[in-house]
Amino acid sequence: MSSLEDLYRRVIMDHYKSPRNRGTLEDGSVTVNLNNPTCGDRIHLQLLIEDGVVKNARWSGEGCSISMSSASMMTDAVKGKTTEQAMEMAERFSALMKGEAVTFEEYEDLEALSGVSKFPARIKCATLAWNALRKGIEHGRGEHEGIEE
Numbered sequence: 001m002s003s004l005e006d007l008y009r010r011v012i013m014d015h016y017k018s019p020r021n022r023g024t025l026e027d028g029s030v031t032v033n034l035n036n037p038t039c040g041d042r043i044h045l046q047l048l049i050e051d052g053v054v055k056n057a058r059w060s061g062e063g064c065s066i067s068m069s070s071a072s073m074m075t076d077a078v079k080g081k082t083t084e085q086a087m088e089m090a091e092r093f094s095a096l097m098k099g100e101a102v103t104f105e106e107y108e109d110l111e112a113l114s115g116v117s118k119f120p121a122r123i124k125c126a127t128l129a130w131n132a133l134r135k136g137i138e139h140g141r142g143e144h145e146g147i148e149e
Helices: 003-017 065-078 083-097 108-118 120-140
Strands: 030-036 041-050 053-062
Touching: 003 065, 003 108, 030 120, 041 065, 041 120, 053 065, 053 083, 053 120, 065 083, 065 108, 065 120, 083 108, 083 120, 108 120
Parallel strands: none
Antiparallel strands: 030 041, 041 053
């Protein structure tokens, strides 16, 4: 195993064992519940969006280390970003999952998930939280009706 792969594995396990932003928000938040029925991963994402900015993001859920680490990283990465910046970050994350060379200067931990692209069955695990983010932002803009799947 290369030292970079080892580093990436440590970053993923750190987020899994010590998740950031796990918990719930009080009133005023957009709530999204998504699950991946093929593997059982579930996420409950809450976003506090004010004046087009993701002021806060919290999550809870159950699933594999990839899914839970991705939720931890995503909520850390998007806090303080405009909804446009968060959506652009979600697009770049999707490109990363397709094996494209993408960097995240604003939050390098996300690059630790780049190896997931080599395992197609795990891509849904890594993208679950990001799909919830997209739906939450779209709902906050009035673009999406139901947000529980």
